[in-house]
Amino acid sequence: MLITFLFVAVTAKLVYIAAVSAGSLRVKALEQWYRDVPIRAERGAISDRNGVALAKSESAYTLYARPVEIPLKEQAARILSEKLELNYARLKEKLNSKSSEITLKRGVTKEKMLEIIDSGVPGIYVSEDLKRVYPYGDFLTQVLGFTSSDVVGQTGLERYLENYLKGVDGAVLTASDLVGRRLPDGETYYREGVKGADVTLNIDANIQSIVENAVKRAMLNHSAKGVGAIVMECDTGAVLAMAESPSFDLNAVPRDDVSLLLEVSRPKLISDVFEPGSTFKIVTSALAIEAGLVNDEKRYYCGGSVTVDNQKIRCWRAKGHGSQTFTEGVKNSCNCVFVQAALELGLDRFYDGMEAFGVTEKTGIELPGEGTGLTIPKGSVKNVDLARIGFGQAVAMTPIELLSASCTAVNGGYKVTPKLVAKIEDESGILYTCGSDKGKRVISESTSKTLRAMLEAVVLEGSGKNAAVDGVRVGGKTGTAQKYEDGKIARGKYVSTFIGFAPADEPKYIALFMVDEPVGAYYGGVVAAPYVGEIYQNMFEYLGYMS
Amino acid sequence: MIIVPAVALSLLGLVMIYSASSYSALLSYGDRFFYVKKQLLGLIPGLLMMYFGYKFPKERLKKLSGWLLAASVILLAAVFIPGLGQTSYGATRWINLGFITFQPSELAKFALALFLAKRYASKPPRSAKDLIVPFAAVAAVLALIMAEPNMSVTLAIAASVLLITVAAGLDNKFIVVLTIFALAAVPALIIAEPYRVRRLLAFLDPWENPRDEGYQLIQSYYAIGGGGFFGRGLFNSRQKYLFLPFAESDFIFSVVAEELGVPGCLLVIALFIVFIYAGIKTAYLQTDAFRRLAAFGMTAVIAVQALMNIAVVTGSVPPTGLPLPFMSAGGSSLMVFLTAAGVIAGFQKREPSESHNRFGSS
Structure with a gap:
């Protein structure tokens, strides 16, 4: 009797976790199940009263591949060479090499980068290069201000309006194990960020x-x-x-x-x-x-x-x-x-x-x-x-x-x-x-x-x-x-x-x-x-x- | 009737061990079947041993029980011989025989159950004096196991011993005294080793120390919660990717919950309950006191351990490392459990040579 009662109690706890707490537990667990590589949100532009851009963002991506994670090298080389306009033979050779990581291409646009991620070729990694561009150079300099090398406002409006301009970062999420290795058939998906707000100045x-x-x-x-x-x-x-x-x-x-x-x-x-x-x-x-x-x-x-x-x-x-x-x-x-x-x-x-x-x-x-x-x-x-x-x-x-x-x-x-x-x-x-x-x-x-x-x-x-x-x-x-x-x-x-x-x-x-x-x-x-x-x-x- | 759930649990265990360990085994040993193969090395001899236990004359078992206990105590002591004993995770619990590692405590708990059955059969625990010899034996075994240290097995055996002693006809007032004594022992042990206090707190709020004391339980919660009511489906565990520690052994039940959901867990629990009721029924039908107490005691050992494991995995009691009988990876453990199941089943059949028992019914 006692044993049955205890089993029932334990089962009740089990059902409680599996059914009632499941949602909140899964939310917490997601954090450990996916390794996220942030994709910076595009920083908002600053323009004058007539819409002339005074500060704007440009971002480009560098794509890498880890050959060990790519089992079908020929297929991968064909897809990648086609989409990235690379030499097929050279790429295949690189993918068959023993190097742990190879650089596929620098300066890739965001659209292209997402296309590659969606293509399903495994072992692809992305890094983002952000740039802040001031079309007029030395112009409204002290007012506009500038950003740090990782594009965080440091002076002037860039700093004052940082929270508006920065937006919300997105991420590439990769299902991975405890130490961050991508799972054998782990899915990768893209979480969209929110573009930073655009600022229009009274400046003419x-x-x-x-x-x-x-x-x-x-x-x-x-x-x-x-x-x-x-x-x-x-x-x-x-x-x-x-x-x-x-x-x-x-x-x-x-x-x-x-x-x-x-x-x-x-x-x-x-x-x-x-x-x-x-x-x-x-x-x-x-x-x-x-x-x-x-x-x-x-x-x-x-x-x-x-x-x-x-x-x-x-x-x-x-x-x-x-x-x-x-x-x-x-x-x-x-x-x-x-x-x-x-x-x-x-x-x-x-x-x-x-x-x-x-x-x-x-x-x-x-x-x-x-x-x-x-x-x-x-x-x-x-x-x-x-x-x-x-x-x-x-x-x-x-x-x-x-x-x-x-x-x-x-x-x-x-x-x-x-x-x-x-x-x-x-x-x-x-x-x-x-x-x-x-x-x-x-x-x-x-x-x-x-x-x-x-x-x-x-x-x-x-x-x-x-x-x-x-x-x-x-x-x-x-x-x-x-x-x-x-x-x-x-x-x-x-x-x-x-x-x-x-x-x-x-x-x-x-x-x-x-x-x-x-x-x-x-x-x-x-x-x-x-x-x-x-x-x-x-x-x-x-x-x-x-x- | 008792064989069916035991074998079913063992086979289900094999499947779950594969699921839980294939990833980590491939990483560590380059063979996704590493733990499955080891388990098969326990399962196949285990099934033979089960048959052997079934056939083994129970009268001889009774005679041998004292020697079995003595052998267990020697093996428990042998754990501390350098070169023979093996230390893992800060505890010395294993004897390494080269081809297989073996936990003497696995054997000791059944040997103790048999010894107590024999002792109580001849001298039922009517007075405090009757308890001296049995409890001295218990104390010797528990002291050695605690020295390993292995708190969880110590507690499991203590609980089993209590159940056997009660079943042997212990007076109500002794039950109360012993219960108080057992309850008092828990704080004493906690004071003696403060890391248990942290473990105890971790069970109440694992998120307080998510990287240390709370880690295992959180991961078990993530497994059960991640599976939800119906589970992720067989082989689809997310937590087995190194998040859940001891996924193939102590936390195999978490993987069952994650992959097979509540229905899978209910199946496992139902199999255990069938096993336990078959064992208790077997004991109940015995006319001989030794046979009755031995069947009950061995069933109790398995029941307590199964219950404790599931309670730990679901965060119902403080975490302790205790494998789930029949299912958790561990060849020697499986062999012992299957043998025990065979012995219990052996009590079901009447043995002509023992049809007239010497002690009569109690």
Whole structure:
């Protein structure tokens, strides 16, 4: 009785395993029953707004054979030589040789590779060679970024969008024994992967090309340490172009010198902060106008310098600008006017304003390693510091933060987030589209309008004359900042910038151009402004604004 | 009636051994029939021995049982003689006679059953004093087997001994005491050898240590689960490709489950149950105490071992290495089991010379 009962109990357990747990057990066991050789999913392509491919994947396969695993050598040689266009006699000889593994063919397409796998010839092994190709070479380099040799994104968008681009790997599964030997009559099958998502950027390859040219020429003309430029849509924040020099060909990444590579592959326009100088007066002006501190009757006096907290702050023009209106002060880029404006605004309004304009936080652009603006902690700001911040000193930010804040100042007063990516799409559909919602309002429409007129005057009559373009109204602001090294002013080292928008009355585009450490001339109006003019000239021609 | 299931199981075993071992045998020995041939070397003499056991006069068997046990003990001890004993998987259990390896414990368990039958027939276990001599013999055998070490056979023999002793008329209160004693022995053994604790845990959750303690059981689960209710079909085992360790011996039942599914397993279990009931019925019909206890004891040895093997393979008890009687690969083991089956069958026929027994019915 007892024995029968125990047998029944054991049988019950057996049936439970065989019937109830079978499914989950089989799933676990599959892992050991098949040896899988991964087939990498095709990495998604990156293209510009018009579908021009900027980064794409190419994969090829190498086929191997293990002669010992091929019993019918003549038949195998016939099938393989036919499908792979190989010499039959030579292949047969190789298959009859004693070598453990022979290479059949390199650079085989995926379709061909699958055809061979399906042909049923045993003992065939596959390896995949992946390649990332950048059709334009040195183009949008820091933004696109590059991949490692096994095609994993390392910098730029390639890294930022890795999870979208990579897809899901497939595999060739081979029934095998415990140590991975293929079973005598073991089946092999192919598990399809999922292709990585394709990314469409807001970048316009034509505009990018115009900007790349301007950047490269500025680099040469001024023997600069570096040059960078961004063109953005005022309403949406869509980044149309972003170029930096020095740069390199993405198809030939200079991996030998790691520190150099880190330096040239870093998108400094979004990662590195700098003291903007006079271009920051755009923000101070917007705050002063918004606060109602500016009117046409009010006069400001510049005697070449102003003293705050017993410290003498110089205007760039040693003999001074005399008595001016605020508009004239902007046009002349007079430091004394902005010292007064900043002091009138006061610490609270100024710091709140900087925060509202977003120069103290990351913009959120889709790139790894974005930097954040630096300000003196509010509690430690003395009047003299506030006075300097008014004209863009004692404050630091990334070029993209400065451009975004300037965009807010002129686009009617609402915040924008710079956006590189327009759309991400895979076989299942659209995964992401960049919105066109306006950000929150920072200043009023009328403040923005007043400021646009002032900044147009800068290009028409003031320091930004070189940015003027026939037939297009351009507004903008120059900037020339002395560089600091180890906390002291570095003599003769400047960052020259120009921020320009067009058309000036109803801005559609805003551009930043910066030249780092130009040799010779260094005023933003001379070194940076002309390139913005040139970019707009070519851009508007391309866009069909000018006949 | 007892011969049919024994032979059927042996033949089915031969087929399953081929299926389970053809791949590994080809790899290791270059001959896919390697284990099948070895098994045939046990099966054919085994069938002759079965006939011999059937014909062997049981009165002489009774007289010889003491000597048989003595021989078993000597052989068990001989395992430890260097050059004679053979060590595999960390245990010294085999005697290598050159042409065949032999596990003395296989013989010892039946010798012990016969010895106890003879002893209890003349001195039924009525008091503690009556148990001294039998248990001394048991202790000697078990001590030697444990020294090999072979925990599973030790437990199997202990269980069989208990069954025989109970069948011999052991008092109820002794049954309780002995059961408690046996249960108490298990933790004591576990404490003595901590690797058994890990084995015990492995049986509860094999996935905790899937590469070590849990490995065998997981592979057995994969076999049974992979086969599903109806199995993959004969010769289609997936687990025999080196995944399932000892597929042709201790885990032959897993291969049956994988290839023949639940129906195949039920067939095997049914054959064992037929065998066991035939054995018990044979014992029941005996008028002579020795014959009754010997038939019962030998049946019990096989029943316990079959049950334990299947319980291990299905993860119902902690894993121990115990072959499935008649089916698992192992020529000497098969020979002994077939001989035992022959002896049990021999009790079924009346032997004219023994029609008047000396002890009368009990």
